[in-house]
Amino acid sequence: MAPTSGSPKVSFTGPQIGTPVRAPKTAELIAGHLRRQIVRGELQPGRTLPPEIQLMEQYGVSRPTLREAFRILEAEALISVRRGSRGGAQVIAPEVAVAARYVGLLLQIQGTTINDVYEARMITEPPCARLLVERHTEDDLAKLTEVVEQLKAEVHSSKPFVPDPDTWSRLTYRFHELILQGSGNKTLAIQGAVLADIVATHLRTKIARGYDDEPSERFQRVIRSFTKFIGIVKTGDAAAAEKHWLSHMEAAAQFLLKDDLKTKPVVDLFS
Structure with missing residues (x-):
């Protein structure tokens, strides 16, 4: 009998009949x-799991099987296993x-560029x-302001100012991170966080290469831009904040991506 008009089509995308299906291992x-x-x-984090012998009885498995399960969770950084009597x-x-490490590997394998x-x-x-x-919140503003004060201290720490690549990249990325976290969108905050290592590594590389102009003035402009952004946040002008931050990131990209680093594969940063 032919299906009536409007009847839903059922599709099966799983394994075809006769195709071997691997059953999960007990450890998995x-x-x-x-x-x-x-x-x-x-x-909860910090809690110690019951002794192995108790878990073996609970799950009805051998010690090697239980330890294989532990290795899986250790690889996912969900548990930490200490050997010995204690x-x-x-x-x-x-x-x-x-x-972040896993995403970074995926980007490297696919030949992703810094520009991307x-x-x-x-x-x-x-x-x-x-x-x-x-x-x-007021706490968000306080944290953003604290980063700016730390950056100012860095600029005034030496004459002439010679930025430490690790410190400067860490502090400036922290400002970006606080914006993502303060947005209240956890998905975007985590998405940004997984790129932290790549972005920070690229910035360190750029700083270590030197500059075409006076470094103190360039970094002072970064501080002024950050300070202006905080001021906009305080006024409550959401559209202006979005416009300013896009302008800031475009200006930063012109500096950071103007040489061969623009097309440099992510993998080369870590080689």
Whole structure:
């Protein structure tokens, strides 16, 4: 009998009949069960899991199987295992750094350029600046101001000013990070955080190469731009904040991407 008009079409995209389907290993099932408990907050960071013998009885598995499950969770940075009589598996908080390393590897494998990374940031960060104005707290303003004060201290720390690549890249990226966090959008904040290592490494490379003009003046302009942004946030002008931050990032990109670093593959930064 032919289907009536409007009947939904059912498609099956899974394995075809006869195709072997690998059943999850017992260790993977145990790791999955513990992972869900950690993600849901049922197992809090800092808590030590029950002794191995107790878990072996609970899951009905051997010690090698349980330890394989532990290795899976260790690789995901969800637990830390200490061996010995006083050892055990302790829950640790998931870190953005774990995702950052993996995303960084994916970008490197695909031959992603630095320009590509900056383009993505310029698409996502200015709208976050707008959201920051609408959702910011006094604590957000205090943290942004603290970064500016630390940058000022760096500029005045030596005459002539010679920026330390590690310190300057860390502080300026912290300002970007605070905008993403202050936007209130956790997805965008984490997305920005996973690019931190790439962006900071690129900035360190650029600073280490030197400048075509007076470094003190260039870095003073960064501080003035950051200060202006904080002032805009205080006025509550969301549109102006978004416009200013886009302008700031475009100006920064002109400086940071004007030489061969623009087309430099991400992988070369870490080689």
